[in-house]
Amino acid sequence: MDAILDIKGLTKSFKGFKAVNGVDLAVERNTIHALIGPNGAGKTTCFNLITKFLDPTSGTITYDGEDITSTGAAEVARKGMVRSFQISATFAHMTVLENVRIALQRPRGDSFSFWRPENALSVLDDQAMGLLRDVGLEGDARRLAVELPYGRKRALELATTLALDPKLLLLDEPTSGMGREDIARTADLIRRAAQSRTVLMVEHNLSVVSDLSDRITVLARGEVLAEGPYAEVSKNPAVVEAYMGSDAHA
Numbered sequence: 001m002d003a004i005l006d007i008k009g010l011t012k013s014f015k016g017f018k019a020v021n022g023v024d025l026a027v028e029r030n031t032i033h034a035l036i037g038p039n040g041a042g043k044t045t046c047f048n049l050i051t052k053f054l055d056p057t058s059g060t061i062t063y064d065g066e067d068i069t070s071t072g073a074a075e076v077a078r079k080g081m082v083r084s085f086q087i088s089a090t091f092a093h094m095t096v097l098e099n100v101r102i103a104l105q106r107p108r109g110d111s112f113s114f115w116r117p118e119n120a121l122s123v124l125d126d127q128a129m130g131l132l133r134d135v136g137l138e139g140d141a142r143r144l145a146v147e148l149p150y151g152r153k154r155a156l157e158l159a160t161t162l163a164l165d166p167k168l169l170l171l172d173e174p175t176s177g178m179g180r181e182d183i184a185r186t187a188d189l190i191r192r193a194a195q196s197r198t199v200l201m202v203e204h205n206l207s208v209v210s211d212l213s214d215r216i217t218v219l220a221r222g223e224v225l226a227e228g229p230y231a232e233v234s235k236n237p238a239v240v241e242a243y244m245g246s247d248a249h250a
């Protein structure tokens with residue numbers, strides 16, 4: 001398999017408690033891979049380890065053939081592994097178009113080099129409008145980010161992330177808090193974004209997961225319980241048991 005991300009024996013202890021315990025995870029290039037599991041399974045900790053927000057206690061992370069276990073977060077982002085921004089990272093009192101334009105001017109993972117002279121504004125406008133069209137926000141370009149309803153704020157967040165042209169896009173619960181219509185639109189967006197890149201997502205909505213994912217990894221109590229295509233893994237008795245015995249929701 002051509003793995004863009006290959007994790008071996010990943011472990012993170014917090015004062016002796018193993019939140020992530022010996023996790024092996026391989027994500028194949030140009031696929032959508034979902035990380036699921038009941039509450040407290042270790043999904044967020046795994047994401048934080050992969051994106052270098054946290055240092056592992058042990059284990060190795062290989063990205064695009066390179067050992068990044070000791071590489072810093074900004075450097076990893078510059079290499080093309082980008083986590084979706086949180087809504088708070090968009091500029092509330094700038095327009096939707098300005099937000100995307102700023103993201104286009106920002107080299108991956110470095111928020112301080114705005115306003116590079118080689119990026120003529122008109123060229124950036126065209127690129128920014130293209131991204132806004134991709135996420136269905138072209139009609140909102142001149143609105144202030146703060147005025148957008150929740151689902152559109154999430155779409156803007158995705159547009160600013162795609163502006164960095166990630167090779168590996170990490171999405172942290174991309175449909176959380178959304179109504180049915182926004183969920184369908186976001187799922188469609190993720191599918192389109194994945195046409196030219198790899199997506200690894202943590203997602204609680206199992207119908208979105210089954211719809212989008214090529215493969216899934218199920219975590220429970222910090223360990224990998226099962227891995228494979230959704231249809232197969234969802235029938236695994238250990239997975240059914242882990243979900244029934246928790247307050248996780250479909």
Ligand SMILES: Nc1ncnc2c1ncn2[C@@H]1O[C@H](COP(=O)(O)OP(=O)(O)OP(=O)(O)O)[C@@H](O)[C@H]1O
Nearest residue numbers: 014017018019037038039040041042043044045046
């Ligand atoms: N900084 C920390 N210090 C101590 N314990 C932590 C820390 N971060 C996470 N944990 C513990 O590690 C376990 C895994 O947490 P994590 O947030 O990774 O799970 P999760 O699968 O993302 O859960 P959820 O679906 O509820 O977001 C939990 O028991 C949590 O309390």
